[in-house]
Amino acid sequence: MDFSKVPLQTVERLSRYRRVLADLQEDGVESVFSHRLAELMGVTPAQVRRDLSIFGSFGNVARGYDVVELHGTIGRLLGTDKLQTLAMIGLGNLGRTLLTYRGFQERGFHIGPVFDRDSEKIGKVYAGRRCYSIDDLETVLPDFKCKMAILACGSSGLDAIVARLADLGIRSILNFVPCRVIPPPGVFIENVDLSAKLEKLSFLSKA
Amino acid sequence: MDFSKVPLQTVERLSRYRRVLADLQEDGVESVFSHRLAELMGVTPAQVRRDLSIFGSFGNVARGYDVVELHGTIGRLLGTDKLQTLAMIGLGNLGRTLLTYRGFQERGFHIGPVFDRDSEKIGKVYAGRRCYSIDDLETVLPDFKCKMAILACGSSGLDAIVARLADLGIRSILNFVPCRVIPPPGVFIENVDLSAKLEKLSFLSKA
Numbered sequence: 586m587d588f589s590k591v592p593l594q595t596v597e598r599l600s601r602y603r604r605v606l607a608d609l610q611e612d613g614v615e616s617v618f619s620h621r622l623a624e625l626m627g628v629t630p631a632q633v634r635r636d637l638s639i640f641g642s643f644g645n646v647a648r649g650y651d652v653v654e655l656h657g658t659i660g661r662l663l664g665t666d667k668l669q670t671l672a673m674i675g676l677g678n679l680g681r682t683l684l685t686y687r688g689f690q691e692r693g694f695h696i697g698p699v700f701d702r703d704s705e706k707i708g709k710v711y712a713g714r715r716c717y718s719i720d721d722l723e724t725v726l727p728d729f730k731c732k733m734a735i736l737a738c739g740s741s742g743l744d745a746i747v748a749r750l751a752d753l754g755i756r757s758i759l760n761f762v763p764c765r766v767i768p769p770p771g772v773f774i775e776n777v778d779l780s781a782k783l784e785k786l787s788f789l790s791k792a
Numbered sequence: 793m794d795f796s797k798v799p800l801q802t803v804e805r806l807s808r809y810r811r812v813l814a815d816l817q818e819d820g821v822e823s824v825f826s827h828r829l830a831e832l833m834g835v836t837p838a839q840v841r842r843d844l845s846i847f848g849s850f851g852n853v854a855r856g857y858d859v860v861e862l863h864g865t866i867g868r869l870l871g872t873d874k875l876q877t878l879a880m881i882g883l884g885n886l887g888r889t890l891l892t893y894r895g896f897q898e899r900g901f902h903i904g905p906v907f908d909r910d911s912e913k914i915g916k917v918y919a920g921r922r923c924y925s926i927d928d929l930e931t932v933l934p935d936f937k938c939k940m941a942i943l944a945c946g947s948s949g950l951d952a953i954v955a956r957l958a959d960l961g962i963r964s965i966l967n968f969v970p971c972r973v974i975p976p977p978g979v980f981i982e983n984v985d986l987s988a989k990l991e992k993l994s995f996l997s998k999a
Binding site: 599600601627678679682683688693757 | 795807870889893900901940963972991
């Protein structure tokens with residue numbers, strides 16, 4: 586199937602479907618009707634049927650959706666059924682913090698090579714990962730076969746780094762740098778700006 | 793002024809204004825016109841004037857905005873000019889990881905008391921913070937005078953915890969739990985779902 590045709594909002598709901606189905610599976614539920622799934626998701630039954638029909642025919646009029654099968658299929662669609670290696674750019678506070686976060690691994694994501702421009706860090710090993718020079722991105726990254734990267738570096742020269750990552754086959758990027766980057770064609774960027782969220786909450790807590 | 797009257801999108805832009813102004817200040821720029829500020833922000837000059845006029849009169853037709861003054865004012869508006877203590881609920885992987893992240897401190901946020909339900913963790917000290925029992929929330933939290941909290945716990949019983957936090961004067965919450973919580977009246981919740989973002993990126997990297 587052509588993944589690029591799937592609406593972004595459907596993609597965003599896939600994680601939630603996976604979670605709801607995991608909970609049902611844990612509770613020993615074998616099959617679920619679209620209206621129950623819709624209720625658990627907080628969407629309409631029509632939305633559920635529309636979302637899932639994009640990926641194939643899972644439903645059965647008499648029994649509904651098979652929980653184990655659908656859960657497995659969505660995991661494969663998301664690519665979380667096998668461990669994926671991510672590259673990380675930047676080994677400052679945030680980068681080092683992310684290296685210690687085991688939650689990524691639990692979801693099927695492993696931070697592999699890390700890159701920095703600080704000669705103090707290059708060549709050293711942090712939480713089991715070697716730090717490479719950002720200058721060596723083109724020689725090092727291909728060995729790791731990464732399709733995803735995490736940006737946890739400074740904002741200067743960020744566009745150039747993203748362009749280099751795109752040239753090396755990186756297709757999607759989780760950006761923690763508080764700076765909007767315009768993605769090159771075919772590259773997806775998701776922004777996580779923790780400071781901005783905290784500052785917004787700080788303002789609102791005074792309201 | 794009545795902070796609750798400020799449009800949410802203006803609040804969200806305040807962090808970016810602060811950053812842009814900090815960069816200008818670092819570059820030794822003393823004053824900036826709304827059209828230049830608009831360019832740096834990626835919004836219209838009219839938007840800049842509208843946003844900033846909500847908080848008072850900073851502009852000067854001849855010289856534009858005073859960079860140092862405006863930067864200071866926005867910092868005070870955001871409440872990041874002084875250190876604020878946040879409570880954290882949950883000391884699993886993510887909670888422990890967040891305790892080691894020094895970026896919060898750099899932005900004026902300090903994680904103070906942490907709460908968990910695991911008797912193995914209660915009473916122990918993690919990265920300098922004592923872990924309290926979630927059962928003792930009502931007796932412990934008031935001493936810390938927190939108005940903000942971080943949720944990094946499991947999803948079961950989350951609504952009840954949020955209701956208790958609200959009763960204790962918590963006004964805004966950064967929620968890392970992959971679970972939508974309906975905020976009690978007067979409480980703001982910002983969701984950060986790292987796994988969902990990664991799963992979305994994983995799907996899109998295959999497109």
